[in-house]
Amino acid sequence: MxxxxxxxxxxxxxxxxxxxxxxxxxxxxxxxxxxxxxxxxxxxxxDPNRSKIAAALKKGLSQLGIKEGQNVLYLGAAHGYTPSFVSDIVGQNGFVFGVEFSPEVARDLVFLSEKRTNIAPIVADANHPEEYKDRVLNIDVIFQDISQKNQVEIFLKNCDYFLKEGCFGLLAIKARSIDVSKKPKILFKEVREKLEKHITIVDYRELDPFEKDHAFFVCKKR
Ligand SMILES: C[S@@+](CC[C@H](N)C(=O)[O-])C[C@H]1O[C@@H](n2cnc3c(N)ncnc32)[C@H](O)[C@@H]1O
Missing domain, CATH: 3.30.200 (Phosphorylase Kinase; domain 1)
Incomplete structure (x- = not known):
């Protein structure tokens, strides 16, 4: 290897x-x-067909911003598939705070965190960072994978809340959750314009053929 x-x-x-x-x-x-x-x-x-970060790496991402020893705020942790790989990347000296709003789905995350002690499951709505701010610590990176209409606003709100200047925010976008009627390319351009008002974009990949109509933005807080 x-x-x-x-x-x-x-x-x-x-x-x-x-x-x-x-x-x-x-x-x-x-x-x-x-x-x-x-x-x-x-x-x-x-598997790049199961994880947007893996798909972005397969598409030639130049930087990820997640490193050993860091604390990652992971929004949309689901059953823990990608969080388990992020837990490998940050290692035993890092931590993954996995926010998931469905308690049924988060149950698997709880089982995973019993085996992987650097994952903390948090059942909460990522629209309300104030509700989990006391359950996370010194966030170095945010990754978000949430298929909601207001996914860009949720991401920017969390970046404002938790990220320090120069830190990375990673955003996986699902075009169809924002607007099914709009061409994904046009929508990705609009997302870019919205993000650029608040944050610097340092890399961008479209995730096909691994994840159809998805894009991945690597951003830095300024
Ligand atoms: C596409 S899945 C995430 C898959 C996961 N990132 C992976 O790669 O293993 C999106 C998840 O976001 C969760 N979600 C949707 N809206 C949310 C919100 N407002 N706050 C927290 N989680 C949310 C959903 O319940 C779902 O489990």
Whole structure:
């Protein structure tokens, strides 16, 4: 397994360009993902068809902004698939605060956090950061994957609330949740214009063919 690039902490690739993270857990797979062992290390394969971050990496993202030891605020944590890989990236000295508003879905996240002690599930609505501000600590990066009409506003509100100057905010956009009738390309342009009023965009990828009508923005707080 070789590092994907020096820019990506704890992310690796094999000879076929499949993406892996080095697992922090000796427990094998959590989501039926393939696990490769090299010596004492275990590498978990990250499916770009199941994760917008993995799709963005496959599309050649130049920087991710999530590094070992960081605290990540993860909005839209769902059952924990992508959060489990983010938990590998930040490692035992970092932390993933996973916000999910469906209690039924968050139950799986609770089970995951019992195995991965650097994940804290938070059942809350990401529209209201004031409700979970006391349950998170020193946020270095925000990642959001929420398919709601007001996903851009939710992201900007959380960036305003938690991010320090120069820190990364990562946003996965699902065009159809914002407006089904609009062409995704036009919508992505409008999202860009809206974001640029508040934050600096440093990378952008459209996620097809892995995630149809989705885009990924890498932003920096200014
Ligand atoms: C596309 S899924 C996330 C998948 C996950 N990021 C992954 O890759 O494993 C979106 C999740 O966001 C949650 N969600 C939607 N609106 C939300 C809100 N306002 N606050 C918190 N979570 C929300 C949904 O319940 C759903 O589980």
């Amino acid at each position: 070789k590092p994907l690039s020096h820019k990506f902490s704890n992310i690796f690739s094999d000879s076929k360009n499949n993406i892996f993270t080095k697992s922090i857990s000796k427990e094998q797979s959590f989501f039926d993902e393939k696990v490769v062992r090299e010596g004492n290390d275990f590498f978990r394969e990250w």
